[in-house]
Amino acid sequence: xxxxxxxxxxxxxxxxxxxxxxxxxxxxxxxxxxxxxxxxxxxxxxxxxxxxxxxxxxxxxxxxxxxxxxxxxxxxxxxxxxxxxxxxxxxxxxxxxxxxxxxxxxxxxxxxxxxxxxxxxxxxxxxxxxxxxxxxxxxxxxxxxxxxxxxxxxxxxxxxxxxxxxxxxxxxxxxxxxxxxxxxxxxxxxxxxxxxxxxxxxxxxxxxxxxxxxxxxxxxxxxxxxxxxxxxxxxxxxxxxxxxxxxxxxxxxxxxxxxxxxxxxxxxxxxxxxxxxxxxxxxxxxxxxxxxxxxxxxxxxxxxxxx
Numbered sequence: 454x455x456x457x458x459x460x461x462x463x464x465x466x467x468x469x470x471x472x473x474x475x476x477x478x479x480x481x482x483x484x485x486x487x488x489x490x491x492x493x494x495x496x497x498x499x500x501x502x503x504x505x506x507x508x509x510x511x512x513x514x515x516x517x518x519x520x521x522x523x524x525x526x527x528x529x530x531x532x533x534x535x536x537x538x539x540x541x542x543x544x545x546x547x548x549x550x551x552x553x554x555x556x557x558x559x560x561x562x563x564x565x566x567x568x569x570x571x572x573x574x575x576x577x578x579x580x581x582x583x584x585x586x587x588x589x590x591x592x593x594x595x596x597x598x599x600x601x602x603x604x605x606x607x608x609x610x611x612x613x614x615x616x617x618x619x620x621x622x623x624x625x626x627x628x629x630x631x632x633x634x635x636x637x638x639x640x641x642x643x644x645x646x647x648x649x650x651x652x653x654x655x656x657x658x659x660x661x662x663x664x665x666x667x668x669x670x671x672x673x674x675x676x677x678x679x680x681x682x683x684x685x686x687x688x689x690x691x692x693x694x695x696x697x698x699x700x701x702x703x704x705x706x707x708x709x710x711x712x713x714x715x716x717x718x719x720x721x722x723x724x725x726x727x728x729x730x731x732x733x734x735x736x737x738x739x740x741x742x743x744x745x746x747x748x749x750x751x752x753x754x755x756x757x758x759x760x
Contacts, residue, residue, distance in 0.1 A: 523596070523615035526603070531556045531572050540615055543596070545589040556613075559586045561593055568598075575600030575611050583618065595622055 523540030525533055532555055541548040544559045557565045564584040574580035579601045585593040596615045603612040723733035 522617075523613075525556065525613040525615065527556060527572065527600075527611040527613055529572070529576060529609075529611070531568065534610065543588070543594060543615065543617060544586050561585045561587050571598060571600055572611060575602055575613075576609075578602055586615075595619055597621075 520537060520539055523543050524535075524537040525540060526535035528534055533552055536548060536551045538548060541551050544551065546559075551559075557568055560568055561584075567582060568584055571580045571582045571584075579599070581597070581599050583595060583597050585595050587593055595618050597618045599614045599616075601612050603610045719735040723735050726733050
C-alpha cells in the first residue's frame with residue numbers, strides 16, 4: 454500500500470497535468486473565438502481527423518481553393534505556410550508535403566536567386582516575375598509570380614499568386630514565329646520585287662541593245678548595199694572604159710594602118726614621079742613627119758585630093 458507522501462506527489466502531478474490541459478483548452482477556445490483557428494485535429498478510433506471551422510472567411514477559403522491559379526502564403530525566408538490545391542497540382546506534390554517546404558526547393562536551380570529577389574522586393578510592397586518550378590517527374594513549368602506583402606495582425610507574411618504561363622509562352626513563341634515568318638515573307642517579297650525590277654531593267658536594256666544592233670545591222674546592210682552598188686557602178690564604168698579603150702585601140706590601129714598606107718602611097722607616088730622624070734610631090738622631110746602619125750589627128754597632106 455502506497456504511503457502518504459507518494460499519494461500526495463501523485464495527486465500533485467495529476468493536478469499539474471489537469472491545469473496544463475485546462476490552459477490548452479482555454480487557448481484553443483480563445484483561438485476559435487478570435488478566428489485564429491481554421492480547424493481542429495482530433496484523435497479518434499480511426500486516427501487523427503481534421504475538422505474545419507466554418508465562419509465568415511469560409512467563402513474566401515473556398516474561392517482560393519477553387520482558383521485556377523496557385524495561391525501561396527510565404528514566410529520571409531520563403532517557407533510555404535499555405536498552398537491551395539492548384540499549386541500542389543502544379544508541382545505534382547501532395548498538399549501535405551507542400552506546406553512547410555521551402556518554395557525554392559520546387560524551383561529550377563537557375564531561378565532560385567530570382568525568387569529570393571522577388572520575396573525581398575515583396576517584403577517592401579509587391580513584386581512580379583517569372584520563374585520555373587520543377588515537377589515531381591522532372592518537368593519544368595514556367596510560372597508568373599505576383600507577390601504582395603500581407604499584414605495579419607502583428608504578423609507579416611507574403612501572399613503569392615502563381616499562374617502557369619506555358620500556354621502564354623507557347624502563344625508568344627507562335628506569335629514570334631509568325632512575326633518572323635511575316636518578316637521573312639516580306640523580305641522575300643521585296644527581294645522578288647527587286648529581282649523582278651532588275652529582270653525588267655535587264656530585259657529593257659536587252660531590248661534597247663537589240664534595237665541598237667538591229668539599227669546597226671540596217672545601217673551596215675545599207676552601207677554594204679551602197680558599197681556593192683558603188684562597186685557595181687565602178688565595175689560597169691571599168692567595163693565601159695575597157696570597151697572604150699578597146700574601141701580607141703581598134704581605131705588607133707585603123708588610123709595607124711591608114712597613115713602607114715598613106716605613107717606607102719606617097720612613096721609610091723614619089724617613086725613614079727622619079728621614074729617619069731618628074732620631081733617628087735612629097736619631100737623626105739614631109740615623109741618623116743608623116744611616119745609619126747598623131748593619133749586622133751588627120752595625117753599631114755591628107756587633106757584635099759592628094760590620093
